[in-house]
Amino acid sequence: MLRQTGKRLITAIPSLIGVIVVTFLLTRVLPGDTAAYFAGPAATPQAIAEVRAKLGLDQPLPKQFVRYVRDLAHGDFGTSLTTGQPVISDIASRLPASAELTLLGLVIAMAIAVPLGILAAVRQGSLIDHACRIVATAGVSLPVFFTGLLLVYAFYFLLGWAPAPLGRLDVFYTPPPQVTGFYLIDSLLARDLALFRACLAPLILPAATLAIFSLAPIARMTRAAMLSVLASDFVRTARANGLAPHRVIVTYAFRNAMLPVVTTLGMVFSFLLGANVLVEKVFAWPGIGSYAVEALIASDYAPVQGFVLTMAVLYVLLNLAIDLLYGVIDPRVRIEA
Amino acid sequence: MSGAMRMEPGAVAAPAPPAKQTSLLSHARHVIGENPVTGLAFGLFVLLALCALLGPAIAPYDPLASDVAAKLQAPSLHHWFGTDEYGRDILSRVMVAARLDLGIAIFSVALVFALGGVSGVAAGFFGGWTDLIVGRIADTIMAFPLFVLAMGIVAALGNTVTNIVIATAIINFPLYARVARAEANVRRDAGFVQAARLSGNGELRIVLTQVLPNVMPIMVVQMSLTMGYAILNAAGLSFIGLGVRPPTPEWGIMVAEGAGNIISGEWWIALFPGAALMLAVFCFNLLGDGLRDIVDPQRRT
């Protein structure tokens, strides 16, 4: 197991290096002159040149790259122009917000898509199968920001059921003492149920938006995996032996179908982390997605670099976790490895 | 044909009747019959294609002509889809935008197939260094949050339609490369490939003329899904301000601009392009599912 983990990490290193190089080049190609920004309005070309020299931006690219990597090694991701803070502290404070939102969205999506997929597989070709396909596909066919805005309009503006899209928490509550950074968990740890409810309320609409968007791949994969498992020999045997259909489906078929579903979940999670930049913008969610987008628009490239690197590392860890989970679910995989 | 055949001396036997093969067309008809939703998707696709081809010719108004006196009008007999904040007719803009959006979808997919498909097939077929390089490139791209990478590419290169197409192609590259590679790997030592080798075809020629066409059907499914994704991608970029330039009509940018008007009650500005966009993506997704049913040999009975 340890050797497998080690091997996995080593193969990830070239991609990480590639990411660092590509991000560096990409941000240097971005239009926008940091030196002009720092020199302020009404700066003469000479003043801008001075600031450029001070920031080291007049050095040849390879030298700048070396300096950048050296800073990275020291944990210095640079400073953001738009927030004025060190990028690493911005990311540390904003990552839990995005992660909490994405996880809740995934949980909601699973709760709907998995039963739907199983049902569609069990009653293949029926109305439910078609309905499942249409509903799932419809969810993924709308741009995610549009879905978000529609939900805000319907549930906040018209009906008043959802709280104001002001971010993670209403202005009159203080966040729970920081343990994990996940407000839901931290408020439960602090045994403050009222706070828990106050943290849950703003999460629902954005999580629902993400869930609608991720229904399709999960439902589709569940359906496909269940279909292939239901056609297999051991299920036929179970049925022939007279086991109740419910037991056949849940205990035997689904357990075996879980493997590809888990892979899909991992893929969907990493896709969502990248896709929630738009959802965060609509709901004023203080996550890393909105952080990166605002920085990119402002040609503030240190946060963009930090964001991309953080995500790359997270993907590697995520894939590793999924592989390990594989091993837990399916012993054959462990033995083969 | 039934009955015994009388063989006249010296006559050549009439050729045997052709074996009943399931042709692609009849198989397709069968699948559509089985699955009406796929049929619906095909119909929608035809409608969209017609709009794209004929759009500018049959649109009632000039999509770029502003008429400030008529701005922000709800749908009416004069303007079936209403007007936007410049007084432009939304129906005309939606119809003309079909061309641009389908264009973006088709070109993105063509580009990514050319790049990813060919690289993947080469990687799977030749193995060795080719495989290693293509694999590394794909892994590096996959390590990025894909939408942010697209944003970065468009921000760096400038927001033109060409760059949006390029960005979409780049972020879908790993998927195509991976699928193509897997398929090529399977067929590397297949019978027909050996035969082509024996008849003296160069390796590259084999890849392009033998393997690639065999890989196509599987890829077509993926291409249909990517077309929907390309349109959504362009819409997302427009929401951030990195989409096409005004005043070009494009569904995504129309939705993004109209989104702010929902709260003030002018729902038609975002709804109609949004519905068009959704129908197009929906159509491509269902089409992909349907094509998968047609193309997947395991499903053929």
Added chain:
Amino acid sequence: MKRRDFLKSMTALAAGSALPTAPAIWSPAKAQARQETLLIVSESGPNNLDIHGVGTNVPGYEVSWNCYDRLISHEMKTVNGTPYYDRDKFKMELADDMAIGDMSVTFKLKKNAVFQDGTPVTAKDVKWSLDRAVSVGGFPTFQMGAGSLTKPEQFVVLDDRTIRIDFLRKDRLTIPDLAVIVPCVINSELVKKNATEKDPWGLEYTKQNTAGSGAYRVTNWTAGTQVVLERNDKWTGGPLPRVKRIVWRMVPSAGNRRALLERGDADISYDLPNKDFVELKDAGKLTIVSTPYSNGIQYIGMNVKNPPFDDPKVRQAVACAIPYQKIMDAVLFGLGRPLFGAPADYRTEAAWPQPHKFTTDIAKAKQLMAEAGHADGFETTLSFDLGFAGVNEPICVLTQESLAQIGIKTTINKVPGANWRTELNKKVMPLYTNVFSGWLDYPEYFFIWCYHGKNSIFNTMSYQSKAMDALIDGASVAAAEGDKAGYDKDVKGFVDLAYADMPRIPLYQPYVNVAMQKNVSGYQYWFHRRLDYRALVKG
């Protein structure tokens, strides 16, 4: 609309009783807190709490204005029912007495002036702060220089409570420049304790902490999310503000900001599209205040150094081809003062901004183009600042359409906000739209930055004219010497010249719009156009 109200009332009732997450107003303790807090929503927030900081953005100016005091400020007058700062009447803030001499001005500080940490405000603090303003470079130093305040030697400490500021030259703008945001008085001892060798002015400390004597202090700042300010009960700069606590939240989506205002969940916002302001005003549930920008103009500029815009006839053709009224209607929804279409017999006044005589006249434009030898038109780009896309983009779309009618084919070039200054600096954009306004509301101030041959960054057209320079310099000198007749003559002169040569085409004078709940009052218009929390009242 009626169905929406009905639904809202029914579901508010249902929501309050049935759902676990009742809105804050249903709890009495929270209701009290809500009443004492003012919630401001805007699109973006500060990136630095100190205006002297490197690269501080405009929202940062608002924090500086409310958390620090200056020697003097302005009295208020009323314009169209709104309290408006009085450019000519000064009010003592930290100073108690101002004695203007021939080449200097002497201030005596208030006896009871204290910083927020309790230490008294002394003349040494004032000198340190003013030295800092002229030494840190960037925007603050540039602004100080606009009033001829450039050298630390100009600031002389006479005793603990007295400071003298020496003039480099007679400049009418020096005293007003002491009332702008930049020369704020900072708690020098506190900041010096937190300064380092690499950072002698303590800019890192003041970036995150307010260290002043102002009416408010920042108690919590999460960059990009919110700023929380609490009242300083020991404030001596004026009557104690009524609002105890201010929460300023960043909400990127304009639709959501409007929704928050309409539902009563936010108290005040000035960051909405013009269309929303007009609709909210018509609906009558909120108070909307619209005030013209002082000394501010939105214009179409042309680079007069490069063909074809070096030909005045081409520029005049463009001036005749701009869809002025369409812009007023579709972009501003009437919330702006037109600066076009002055009647033929209009007489130039010694004031600024003023309207020019051009209107939309396509026939005349085509004729001018033909006279200039461009009957077939030409191609060019039309650029704008994406940071203000809400207004700039529609202006460009409508202008593009109109210019096409006289043969000028333009491609629209969206420049991201962060790069806009750089692009302006390069001075290569042939055709663009921009807005400029000056904190010091004097015509010569505007013209020095925008039309003078000194070619500052704001002279985006690269306009050079010896005649213009002479008129502008003449006006400045006349103002310094108090020669009203000479001043008026030169101002009218340079305005007429600007409208004859037309290097830039003024479109309108923009309005600053603010939307507030009905129970919020006390909004004042200031030259910096940001909110002054000190006069706001809730309830």
